[in-house]
Amino acid sequence: MIPAQFDYLAPKTLDEAIALLAQHADDAKILAGGHSLIPAMKLRLAMPQILIDIGRIQNLSYINEDGGQIRIGAMTTHYQLESSTTLKQICPLLPETAAQIGDVQVRNKGTIGGSLAHSDPAADWPAAIIALRAELVATSTKGDRVIKCDDFFVDLLTTALEPGEILREIRIALPSGRTGQAYMKVAQPASGFAVAGVAVTITRDQQGRCQSAGVGVTGVASKAYRAVGVENALIGGPLDAQSISKAASTVTDGIAINGDLYASEQYRHHLAQVYARRAIEAAAQRAQ
Amino acid sequence: MAKYVGQRVKRTEDPRLITGLGHYVDDIKLPDTLYVAFLRSMYAHAKIKSIDVSEASHAPGVVAVYTGADIGSKVGPVPCAGALPGLKVPDYRVLATDHVVFAGQPVAAVVATDRYAARDAIDLIMVDYEELPAVVDVEQAAKGGPLVYEEYGDNIAYRLTSGEGDIEAALKASDKVIKQKIVHQRLIPIAMEPRGVLARYYPGEQELTIWSSTQIPHLLRTQLAIMLGVPENKVRVIAPEVGGGFGSKLNVYAEEALVGWISMQHGKPAKWIETRRENMQATIHGRGQIGYIEIGCKNDGTITGLRYNVFADMGAYLQLLTPAIPTLTGLMLSGCYKIAAIQMNVTAVFTNKMSTDAYRGAGRPEATQVIERAMDLVAAELGKDVVEVRRKNFPASTEFPFKTATGLFYDSGNYELALDKALGMADYKSMREAQKKARDQGRLVGIGVSTYVEICAIGPSQATPAGGWESATVRIEPTGKVTILTGASPHGQGQETSFAQLAADELGVDLNDVTVIHGDTSIVQYGIGTFGSRGTAVGGTAVFNAIQKLKEKATQLAAHLLGVEAAAVSFKEGRFSVEAAMAATVANSGGSKSEPRTSISIQEVALAAHVAHKIPPGFEPGLSATNFFEPSNFTFPFGTHIVQVEIDKETGEIQFQRYVAVDDCGKVLNPMLVDGQVHGGIVQSIGQALYEEAVYDEQGQLLTGTLMDYALPKATMIPWLELDRTETPSPVNPMGVKGIGEAGTIGATPAIVNAVVDALSPLGVRHLDMPMKPENIWRIINKVN
């Protein structure tokens, strides 16, 4: 639990950070909240030669509503998202998800950008980000690049971020209409990570039927994913118990489910279905 | 009413601890300290063919690298205090020489100028291992399997049969005999503060001081003196703040001796602070029994006999008390019931894992789990209520001291009283009615009851390997401040507060005028330590006795100063007073110009004792008294825990609905400290019942090697605990106290398991092993294989 030697750089601006990252390329790692990287370093499973701490850069921590979009700075902590009265009004899925991450200490230090860039397959944010169809803004010496969430999560701890890129902002279209949202998860009792976690947004049309749906699933496979089958099954449907249950039953279709000491593939599969159903029911109920 | 004793006095330890001002081992900084890091075996079982330390030795900051070959016999083996017939004790060297037998075993030690350099150099040591097949499963180890030690020819550490009564006849005469396999999974103690050692050797004085996070400073000093070949009176062990132990620091570890030895080699302080990874791999584990219960009963519910055949997992080596733990299980198998015949057959086996040893409860949680599960099995078999079956087999409160077929005499008890109080608090009848309604709705609601008794205040010296007494010195300083030196070594229990309460009341001084000193072998007279729920019942009694001696001495001097016979002096609220009748005589005697005094404060007496200008002939100056208290028996606290749970039928997840506990630990010095101990114990029980398990794979790798995988219960997982007490004094000590440190981990676990089994009983479930993970329950509910 004693890390190997590293150099520590603390740029004051994003431009400076990008330049440092370009300069040090593969030898450097970005340090955000440090709740993934530092433990790995203490176990010497990660031994970066250089840490670029972006925690001292002004203006990477914010929650803004602007032109029908919610913009969240990458260094915004889980706690800031959890406690944002604005978000509770306009996009309650984010605070609801944040409140279920780890514990108080993790939420006080961990950041949404750090979590997404790390892309742990059982992290909570990816499910919400997928359900909300967010866009992620990466920046590098070449400028900004906007990545759709469906393209962002590539594989086990692998994102679409290129070497030299820093995730700087998350953009979410402002939910409108009769929209309801929910995030529900089974937490692994040791780590608090999602054994199965499902984030849902539902918008009803004037007749109360499902007009649009977003379903993001985490904890189940090697990366968070969109349950396209569930979304398609819901859209146009009546959102009654039967249709929800039927839609939820497809939540792992075509997905290679992972098993571990705590939950086998079979049990995870079952939990994903149950929690998908419960989250959809909650979101549908809230979409009034 | 006493001013302090019996009151919820806030812990005097806490202000410094919660503001970060306490000093744990790592907070103690000495100039020129060298840092030690250990290379540990990544294999559970291997031959060491060679070790190449050349690169590590030349790494920046590295002062020395030691291997087992360098140590040779310069440091004696890690001691085991077990003395069972036929016990095999492997030679446990502080660094492995040619054979490693568990993953995490120290193989080499790097000494460097800072802890980073020491750790860096670990990666530069090249060890050529020849991996050997590991034996992990306890029953497989007992049958044969790969051998941990070829030279023994088998993996059996010892076999033991204990108990009294004719078990064969008893089971034969039963109307029913119920059999059940039961698993007590391996647990990792995980004290908040890992182990740590700081050693400082003064070559001139030839004195070695060792700061260690230990529960037993004096026993450690004795053992380290033997291991290091240093005269015991040249070794000083200091246990500074100790951040929890739960038995895991009731031991003598290789690292403690080795860090001391390293300091002696270099004439400089040497420090090692355990990492959490090391803590999980290489600090003792607890439990680890697989047993087979046979319990006989009559149709009316009378228990006739109990047999428990158990395979006990020792791990690879025997630490201080490793082999003794199953014997404690054997002692407590009778629970709080009259059982004429009890037999335990232990097969203790070596496996390629970390040693097991005392973990909060130490053998008794296993016994209580056995008997409390067995009582539920009997109730289920006979179709009787679990409370009825228990009550039927209780000894009456008039039957104490109560002799068990395990050879114990329970000191005092009133099991029905605690049971009835708990049933009342829970409103058991309504609980059962509500359960019936819930079941009719298809819900899985369960109620679990455990009526436990446990053995503590360990213990009479005859029954312990190295003395079961405890010591205390109480003195009053010239300024009137009271100092208590206790041989107990509290590490979170709060005895700095409770002992001060005791002294403050007994001596009539302010609580803040009392200081309790512990854990420093150069300051405190020899003591045994804190474990086995003995701190207050044995250590506290020594304090109490020393105070009485002190008061006698102070009375003598007070009488002299007041000019009367000692018999004429009474002591109350800090003042010695001449009895009223006598006072009149003194006043009337006349002659003296100054008014004769009729009372004197204890502080004045203390000053006079030290100034010694006016002391009676033969009076030893100073005001101090010491007591070594040898208890005549253990004490046996008891109680009832009642739990209600509901299971999510869809997912198998368990929700607590009620938690009611009534504990009886005799007289109570500080109810808040007792509540705290009960809270902590129950929480650790919840951990064992639902979450915790040290999982090794087939090759002996610890898979639950971090707190990301090994699930400790968190505050949010704990139900509201409804606690109360009954108070049945112990006749074993003058205060009537019993002990409460482990009761929670002993009484709570079976109550939780019984509740979950009860919830699933409509599905035909009679037993579940721990941890009761949601997936397992889901499989049962949904008949998924």
Next chain:
Amino acid sequence: MKIEGTQELRAARTRVYQALVDPEVLKRCIPGCESLERTGEASYSTTLRAGVGSIKGVFSGSVKLEDMRPPDHYRIVVDGKGQPGFLKGSGDLDLEDRDGGGTVVKYSGDIQVGGTIAGVGQRMLQGAARMMASQFFTAIEAEALAESNEPPPKHGFFRTTLRWLSGWFRRAFNG
């Protein structure tokens, strides 16, 4: 840990088999394989470099091919150790013709890890093993499809392997 699966490759069975037993190909296709030196009939010493960016774990050990029955079956045995621990694995590969051309590879094996990676990586093992197998076969397919006179394709395996390992390691620690 048991691992099994089926991989459908577009290349012909004989070519796939050839690729699967060719040390030069294996060197390029075994995730993270940095060197593969022949030490015997079908046994090799190897250096596997696991780590990308922040993670640098080097395993050295051996690769053996056993029970070779072209073009139907063989068994691969890998054994490596390094600072983060050790990893051992063996797998049986059975090749069949696929309907409509190509090859179906059925694999089943057992992977054991020890040391730090066992103690902290348990929950990532299955995903990591799956990812590794998929990378291996994707690379083999590419090799088998490649014309013999063409230069060997680049798989970026250092990168991907390091990624899976880094993922596996860091999996335990959320941000």
